Amino acid sequence: MAAKQAGATLSPELLDALRDGLAIPAHPLALDESRRLDEASQRALSRYYIASGAGGIAVGVHSTQFEIRDPEHSLLETVLRMAAEEVERARLDRPFLMVAGVCGPTEQALREAELARSLGYGAALLSMGGLAGWSERELLERTRQVAERMPVIGFYLQSSVGGRRLSYAFWREFADIPNVVAIKMAPFNRYQTLDVVRAVCSSPRRDEIALYTGNDDNIVADLLTTFRFTIDGEIVEKTIVGGLLGHWAVWTRNAVELLEEIKRVRKGASISREWLTWAAQVTDANAAFFDPAHGFEGCIPGIHEVLRRQGLMKGIWCLNPQETLSPGQREEIDRVYAQYPHLNDDAFVAAHLSDWLDEA
Template identity: 55%
Template sequence: MPLNRSDLPSDVLDLLAQGAVIPAHPLALDARRQFDRRRQRALTRYYVDAGAGGLAVGVHTTQFNIRDHGLYETVLRAAMEDRDAWTSRPMAMIAGLCGATAQARAEAGTAVRLGYHAGLLSLAALAGQPEDALIAHCESVAQEMPIIGFYLQTAVGGPVLSSEFWRRFASIPNALAIKVAPFNRYRTLDVVRGVVAARAEDRVFLYTGNDDHIVLDLALPFTAMRDGVPVTVRFRGGLLGHWSVWTSAAVRQLAQVKAVLAQVGGRLPPELLALDSRVTDCNSAFFDVANNFMGCIAGCHEVLRRQGLLEGIWCLDPAEGLGPGQAREIDRVYLEHGDLGDDAFVRENLARWLD
């Protein structure tokens, strides 16, 4: 049966409204590039124990071509089973949805059947189509389950979307949130303007996917005008591929931002603002910015491999791996920003997660 926003558990809605760390779940493979169930389970346990507020599965970081390998339902089921077996606390479970309308609706049906709360809806397959067609697609998929809009950066196939598109998207009754990930401040503001114009700022939650400005997105207010009056909104949390690594540190960073914002009249300290550039520098290595994001998935795998969570950096596509010089950049980040990581946390728990 279709799932509506009103059907969602109140504790999940409260969690999303308050803001959470939601890592994009990677895919664990063995040396034969076959699904590694044991290490996939270890990753889920890691994210739960790190304090993540949810999991996004079947998304870009999970590798979109799991669909071509018949793994979509397998990885969604694994994450749900492993989460349920490891914790009883509420977590927002988000399934990646992609492809043309029939495929996206079918994937939404699978996600609902497995117990997922919302679908992160990629529009990459519809790039080049008019916005009327994109809105019709979103409205159709939203008939199956609550949807999270996804402003994907153009470097990896996302279409450019206007503020009017986001106004119309935010007006869809079953729209739950938007992952804002154009890696572009002008386009980020287009989303804010659209949500404010739809009068949906309290209903459609903004989550950053801008891995190049994570801390600033979380810390700064965003203001748009409506009827001549300024309306200020904030990003509640993040749904990020970057947060698939060093996750417990990300949880601490979000808590730090929330604590500062909760202070009456509190000012953002310079060291918190400066943290944005350090986190962005880490992301430049993990996402292989020097090679136009060629190694963005393999780079996250490499961090998890160094920690022992993954056995290797294998991707489903044998041609996909670290970009030229990316390993040296990750070495540099470890040397310069290792205090932002969580290697000690992983060492203390790895044997338990792999058990």
């Protein structure tokens, strides 16, 4: 199914799965001690996410390191292709959405979208980062042009890692763009998240757009909340159906199970208070991985450290040598490992790791 997903629109099966809610981890970049691509580990990560039951993977995004696009590395096509090959090899009998990170000015974004389509990717996660001087009108026109090439997932990125504040009016017009199939909300801000949800609910396309959380500081609460607005005299409800998350690049098997349990709970009449405790535990674990104590400087190495401990990566190296764990971050990861053993999937990884690393 994944091998046939690329095109101007998503297949009905993938659209249904996207709107029902998927767990989509943001794929990291595995390097060796020379900071060169570690192909065995990179492929093992893709196999891990597939075997974990994830509903897709996002490649070429922040967790994959934006430096892969720099001429001295030139790894974008390589990592996109490798992940696509692993999805093809898996011969899945369920919908699996391959998402490609797309960024930069319009011409760059269009080139990246065309590359992703040619490799079988189904949707573009369109970053607004790095375009601080652009007007909202220019960003909307850029989105329209990319959406003509392939389905677009909008991306509201927090300002502390390169995002910018975008108005309600921007998201209201964004939601009306044909072939926008979802929006990932990751402003790490309740007010800005509500702007997006209300804008989508106000659009005649509201039933065509799936909302996804990227708010790693509020994952469980986002997924449990029913948003309700009165639009033109009509009560409109919308839920955040799934997640596209760097946080879900680790402990992925348990993240998939968490989402499936939340989807069951959402169908009931009430929600146990225990979910609030679970929500706080997930946020506490995320703080250790993502390093908000130091302005998120250690967020990518923090993900790498967990994967290193599990044997899925050989080290925490990044393309930027300055990007490493912050002081005390390793100890914080120790703490959440000890505090919340029910959140990790170490046993699952240990049972399959040799197969993922040894597959031809």
